[in-house]
Amino acid sequence: MAAAAESEARLRKRKRAPRGPGLESPVAASSSWVRLAFLVTALRLLNAFLVQTSFVPDEYWQALEVAHRAAFRYGFLTWEWARGLRSALYPLALAGLYKALELLGTDRAPLLVWLPRLAQALLAAVADVRLYFLAKRIEGPAVAPWVVFCQLCSWFTWFCCTRTLTNATEAALGTIALSFYPVPGTPSGVSSVRYLTLAAVAFIIRPTAAILWAPLVLWHFWTETPEGRLRLLLRCLSVGLVTLGSSLVLDRMFYGKWVVVQLNFLRFNVLTGGGSFYGSHAWHWYWTQGLPAILGPHLPLFLLGCLRAPRRAPHRLLLALILWTVGAYSALSHKEFRFLLPVLPLAMLFCGRALHGLRKGRRAVSAGALLASNALLALYLGLVHQRGTLDLMAHLRGLCPPPSPSPPQQQQQRGPPSVLMLMPCHSTPFYSHIHCPLQMRFLQCPPDLDGRADYQDEADAFYAAPLPWLQREFGTANASSTPPPTHLALFRGLQKEIGPFLCAHGYKHRAAFFHTHLPQGRVGSHVDLYERDPKGS
Structure with missing residues (x-):
């Protein structure tokens, strides 16, 4: 009996003994x-x-x-x-x-x-x-x-x-x-x-x-x-x-x-x-x-x-x-x-x-x-920082055509909605955040893969002269074979440079999304969404 008690005491002592690194109990580990x-x-x-x-x-x-x-x-x-x-x-x-x-x-x-x-x-x-x-x-x-x-x-x-x-x-x-x-x-x-x-x-x-x-x-x-x-x-x-x-x-x-x-x-x-x-x-x-x-x-x-x-x-x-x-x-x-x-x-x-x-x-x-x-x-x-472009895409989902075969009356008057992103290229996601075949376009900026000395990508060409670029693409009101998009998305500050184009085609400010407290260069504090009024286009 005494030997058994001593053995049990030694066992309890070993259980209480601290373990070194890597010697945790398997159950505890x-x-x-x-x-x-x-x-x-x-x-x-x-x-x-x-x-x-x-x-x-x-x-x-x-x-x-x-x-x-x-x-x-x-x-x-x-x-x-x-x-x-x-x-x-x-x-x-x-x-x-x-x-x-x-x-x-x-x-x-x-x-x-x-x-x-x-x-x-x-x-x-x-x-x-x-x-x-x-x-x-x-x-x-x-x-x-x-x-x-x-x-x-x-x-x-x-x-x-x-x-x-x-x-x-x-x-x-x-x-x-x-x-x-x-x-x-x-x-x-x-x-x-x-x-x-x-x-x-x-x-x-x-x-x-x-x-x-x-x-x-x-x-x-x-x-x-x-x-x-x-x-x-x-x-x-x-x-x-x-x-x-x-x-x-x-x-x-x-x-x-x-x-x-x-x-x-x-x-x-x-x-x-x-x-x-x-x-x-x-x-x-x-x-x-x-x-x-x-x-x-x-x-x-x-x-x-x-x-x-x-x-x-x-x-x-x-x-x-x-x-x-x-x-x-x-x-x-x-x-x-x-x-x-x-x-x-x-x-x-x-x-x-x-x-x-x-x-x-x-x-x-x-x-x-x-x-x-x-x-x-x-x-x-x-x-907070840089969320406006994602909020914009969530808003644009509302432009996706409804399941019903009969389109809204407004779309019958001016055609299906279309969006042009007047932002630095790839500022927003695209169809992965819309998930409908909405007509969308953004300013592209592939690198010069052919070694041309005078190469300029589309985004740089736009920002070099925003208003002339838009006038070349869409002409003046009622005079272009390519109709301007129904919606324009741009960073705040750009509207000052393209104001004449917005007025000529009847664009109205529809929504604004906060983007950053630290606007720099081509990126503004907010993302603004403009919609073209069918009556004014």
Whole structure:
């Protein structure tokens, strides 16, 4: 009896004994990550609904518009799709969602807008959970929750991760893949096939993923034994052949011809420098503006985390990876904030480590300040700044013809409605947000692909002389063979320059939509909608 009591006491003592990093109880570990998954999923779904502004045209024109045309056989494709610079994989995945709605008889415009966003939110949630497992392997179970906290607080991740951007998908797939990567100095149990497959899919969707993953794969080769290198080589070849072969077949079906979009992408953006048509920045822009801006309030924690990180293989590898990726992007002339999305989760590992390392009181204050400052940025940019163009498209849905075969009397008098967007090109989404064959036109701006010295795109030609451009296109009142559109959408301020045209054709101001508190250049504070009065035209 005494021996049994002593044995039971020792057992209770072992149960109460603290566990070291990575030695959590399996039951407790399973319960913690399940709770985390529910929390993160709920936050990312909320995230999707709290981002109602526009950011860059690619979230529509390289994704939703392409998917809408593939699913419903009408829409507009930009010049990249005519030249075969983009993989059809991501848009066709979204088109599958559209077709599912059509089969269910629920293909309404609001659902076409929100369902892809919700799918992107779920992918972002998976990436957040896998970031927790990556942090747990590298830093231990005490630091991992703080890494996820920093990730969820990041204003730029919140602003971008639920948008239908290939950059957001690339970042999410990269984070998930990295959680399966054999980071040196961490526990085993990783899967080279999984990380290679996810990295390959990210590369197919966006070839810039090679910047992050080429050195990682090479490092894996370097650290393997000769037998392990042979196995890894065979896995790379098998995964590469399957993914690239599938991409070739998919693009052959989409484009109607054989095309290697990754090669075309590399040729245009890197070898010929075509990306500079959309703007160029100094080589140091990512270091002095890009990375500090997207880190925002996290920047002090990131720097502190880098300074205090132990000089062990995992931290040196991750820091080198951040420096390499930012440096590689710095060599390209065209630079954008969103291109750095894949390195943000890596930076959060250092931020979370720094936050956990603070004293308890200072940690609570720092966490509260981090959450509040990021929330202000995320909510303002997600709900207020640059929302007018999306509100305009929601309003224009009212111009779609009703199901009834008999059109309204007003449409009989002047014909079907038509809309001309007198804005910088791609300022608004298009048919993916309307979902009816409404006659619409926007000012186009394809780059000069033929090397003409006197090239000027349509948008630049319009803004150089707005009134003469309109008079050439539509003539004066009652004298043009091409009737002016029934509706004009423009940023506030332009009406002063085209006032004579508006008066001559009987346009009346019908609606205004707030867009930004910081109007710049061709972008005004509001989007104004004008309608042509049939009696005055």
